[in-house]
Amino acid sequence: MNARHLPLLATIGVFLVAYALATLQFPNMASTRVVANLLTDNAFVGVAAVGATFVILSGGIDLSVGAVIAFTGVFLAVTIRAGLDPIAAFVLVLAITTAFGAVMGAMIHQLETPPFIVTLAGMFFARGACFLLTTDSVPIDHPTFAAIASWSWKIPSGGRLTLVGVVMLVTFVIGAVVAHRTRFGTAVYALGGNRQSAELMGVPVGRTTVAIYALSGFLSGLAGIVFALYTSAGYSLSATGVELDTIAAVVIGGTLLTGGVGTVAGTFVGVLIQGLIQTYVIFDGTLSSWWTKIVIGALLFAFILMQRGLLAAAARRRENARAGARVAAA
Amino acid sequence: MTLARNLRGVGGALPQILTLAVVLAANWAVFPDFFDLRLQDGRLFGSLVDVLNRGAPVAILSIGMTLVIATRGVDLSVGAVMAIAGAVAATLAADGQPIFLVIGAALAAGLACGLWNGFLVAVLDIQPIIATLILMVTGRGIAQLVTEGQIVTFTDPALAAVAASSAFGLPMPVVIAVALALVAALLVRATALGLMIEAIGVNRLASAYAGVDARGVLMAAYATSGVAAAVAGLVVTADIRGADANNAGLWLELDAILAVVIGGTSLFGGRFSILLSLVGALVIQALNTGILLSGYPPEMNLIVKAVVITVILVLQSPAVRRLATFLKRSDAP
Numbered sequence: 235m236n237a238r239h240l241p242l243l244a245t246i247g248v249f250l251v252a253y254a255l256a257t258l259q260f261p262n263m264a265s266t267r268v269v270a271n272l273l274t275d276n277a278f279v280g281v282a283a284v285g286a287t288f289v290i291l292s293g294g295i296d297l298s299v300g301a302v303i304a305f306t307g308v309f310l311a312v313t314i315r316a317g318l319d320p321i322a323a324f325v326l327v328l329a330i331t332t333a334f335g336a337v338m339g340a341m342i343h344q345l346e347t348p349p350f351i352v353t354l355a356g357m358f359f360a361r362g363a364c365f366l367l368t369t370d371s372v373p374i375d376h377p378t379f380a381a382i383a384s385w386s387w388k389i390p391s392g393g394r395l396t397l398v399g400v401v402m403l404v405t406f407v408i409g410a411v412v413a414h415r416t417r418f419g420t421a422v423y424a425l426g427g428n429r430q431s432a433e434l435m436g437v438p439v440g441r442t443t444v445a446i447y448a449l450s451g452f453l454s455g456l457a458g459i460v461f462a463l464y465t466s467a468g469y470s471l472s473a474t475g476v477e478l479d480t481i482a483a484v485v486i487g488g489t490l491l492t493g494g495v496g497t498v499a500g501t502f503v504g505v506l507i508q509g510l511i512q513t514y515v516i517f518d519g520t521l522s523s524w525w526t527k528i529v530i531g532a533l534l535f536a537f538i539l540m541q542r543g544l545l546a547a548a549a550r551r552r553e554n555a556r557a558g559a560r561v562a563a564a
Numbered sequence: 565m566t567l568a569r570n571l572r573g574v575g576g577a578l579p580q581i582l583t584l585a586v587v588l589a590a591n592w593a594v595f596p597d598f599f600d601l602r603l604q605d606g607r608l609f610g611s612l613v614d615v616l617n618r619g620a621p622v623a624i625l626s627i628g629m630t631l632v633i634a635t636r637g638v639d640l641s642v643g644a645v646m647a648i649a650g651a652v653a654a655t656l657a658a659d660g661q662p663i664f665l666v667i668g669a670a671l672a673a674g675l676a677c678g679l680w681n682g683f684l685v686a687v688l689d690i691q692p693i694i695a696t697l698i699l700m701v702t703g704r705g706i707a708q709l710v711t712e713g714q715i716v717t718f719t720d721p722a723l724a725a726v727a728a729s730s731a732f733g734l735p736m737p738v739v740i741a742v743a744l745a746l747v748a749a750l751l752v753r754a755t756a757l758g759l760m761i762e763a764i765g766v767n768r769l770a771s772a773y774a775g776v777d778a779r780g781v782l783m784a785a786y787a788t789s790g791v792a793a794a795v796a797g798l799v800v801t802a803d804i805r806g807a808d809a810n811n812a813g814l815w816l817e818l819d820a821i822l823a824v825v826i827g828g829t830s831l832f833g834g835r836f837s838i839l840l841s842l843v844g845a846l847v848i849q850a851l852n853t854g855i856l857l858s859g860y861p862p863e864m865n866l867i868v869k870a871v872v873i874t875v876i877l878v879l880q881s882p883a884v885r886r887l888a889t890f891l892k893r894s895d896a897p
Binding site (some may be wrong): 295341344345346347348350351352356357358359361362363365366478481482491492522524525528530531532534535539542 | 702818873882
């Protein structure tokens with residue numbers, strides 16, 4: 235077994251054990267209804283987390299995610315109220331958020347500035363843009379929109395797989411293919427592994443950086459559409475802190491924060507673990523909602539520690555192997 | 565030589581002072597009474613004093629944040645630490661505990677948070693963004709545990725005095741901010757501490773080889789940030805006479821980072837100024853007040869802040885610096 239896969243296996247292990255324990259306590263947790271709801275309720279975090287995975291794999295960070303989700307919702311609500319067709323509004327808003335991400339990527343590359351501060355400015359800007367559109371919570375009331383929002387497929391024993399849940403699953407599958415089977419994906423890993431070597435090997439660093447943040451912007455926009463379908467409203471203050479949820483999901487999913495190592499599949503399990511904690515807190519009823527945050531924080535810490543330990547062990551092994559080779563040569 | 569260095573120091577502060585002057589002048593233009601001050605019961609009142617008073621929490625945060633950013637780190641947890649310290653103080657005050665215990669416990673909570681962050685960054689070697697993210701995520705949960713999910717209010721006049729009283733004619737929060745900043749600035753500039761912080765910011769490994777106790781200095785920087793956040797939390801709690809674990813200090817970490825960046829502290833480490841961060845905090849508050857006074861919706865705030873950060877990023881970027889050096893060289897005969 236490759237030590238690189240250990241974080242992913244650990245993530246899956248944590249999820250399975252946690253789910254089994256939760257089921258022992260509440261047998262109802264094993265129903266397809268709970269599983270389907272887990273997908274629906276976390277769809278927008280999941281879609282955004284795919285983008286965050288690419289960003290973090292490249293060694294960057296995107297703090298604008300939550301603000302872009304809120305902007306997307308407000309933009310949809312305002313334009314649909316003004317009479318725009320929902321489908322046209324979807325296309326328009328995706329174009330805007332993709333361009334927005336691309337601009338941030340270009341700034342990060344051209345100005346040689348930490349992604350952290352550029353996307354922080356982006357976060358302020360996107361939230362500000364929300365407020366400029368409207369400060370009210372605007373309900374989205376349109377027949378086409380309502381039809382899309384209520385599409386769902388019945389699965390055995392009472393569960394309902396909603397369209398937004400399917401969108402998340404499809405996004406994860408496409409994301410995994412792009413990350414592990416395309417030239418762009420390889421470039422992202424190379425950038426996160428070592429930027430300078432990547433450049434020397436001929437990876438188009440600038441173009442890749444712009445594409446990464448454009449992808450994150452696009453997926454944040456898609457997450458915003460999913461969120462709007464889920465809540466049927468747009469509100470400037472919604473989705474605060476979602477960027478932190480996505481980062482936590484990526485880390486719990488086994489992706490290394492320094493970049494270069496990780497999987498999109500791991501992020502999916504990371505999102506499920508967060509959703510499971512939330513569902514458990516709701517099932518229990520006596521636990522307060524803030525326990526969710528504390529448990530997620532503790533998990534985050536545990537996974538970071540595990541990754542550090544693995545890295546240190548790998549470095550020691552390499553060192554030992556080299557020493558062994560020296561002894562053999564002498 | 566010292567004089568020349570000091571003069572150069574003033575010259576370096578020019579952009580920040582100019583920015584503040586422009587923002588204040590703009591405020592004065594939309595609100596002619598902006599600079600009016602009146603003395604009442606030995607205390608100054610007026611818009612300017614109001615700007616200082618409201619800017620105090622961010623100014624206090626920016627003291628610790630400056631040191632952390634100077635080591636090439638960042639502390640995302642300060643807003644959550646404010647909530648924790650405020651929750652501790654309000655809960656103890658509501659219990660009728662003596663004031664020294666209330667303030668001591670809040671500061672100790674802040675110190676503990678700072679040492680935790682420092683431990684993660686300095687000893688476990690975790691990236692600062694992520695290390696402090698852990699406390700940012702859990703901190704509000706912890707604060708809610710302390711307050712048991714309630715908004716805790718208190719009537720203790722001694723704790724309320726932290727925000728409501730005055731000294732030297734100025735509101736107490738302003739006095740606290742200035743005093744803390746002066747102590748911190750003296751501490752880093754009168755000793756070699758500032759130099760060590762800058763060395764770590766430029767290259768941690770090299771500074772460690774050169775004999776700097778990188779771990780100790782990093783711990784101290786994050787501890788300072790934690791304590792500063794606790795003080796800011798006390799001021800906010802005293803001001804509203806209650807603790808709201810969900811909203812106390814919400815997003816203030818971003819304002820503090822912005823204040824530090826406006827103050828000219830380099831995000832790449834190696835150059836910092838605590839006093840200029842205070843100017844940065846003032847600029848932010850003056851902008852907020854100006855937008856309010858001008859009758860624009862307060863929602864404009866965020867867009868203005870985004871534009872300000874972007875302009876500063878462009879000016880600070882190595883690419884633009886290289887261009888400037890290139891132009892200067894080609895100008896020379």
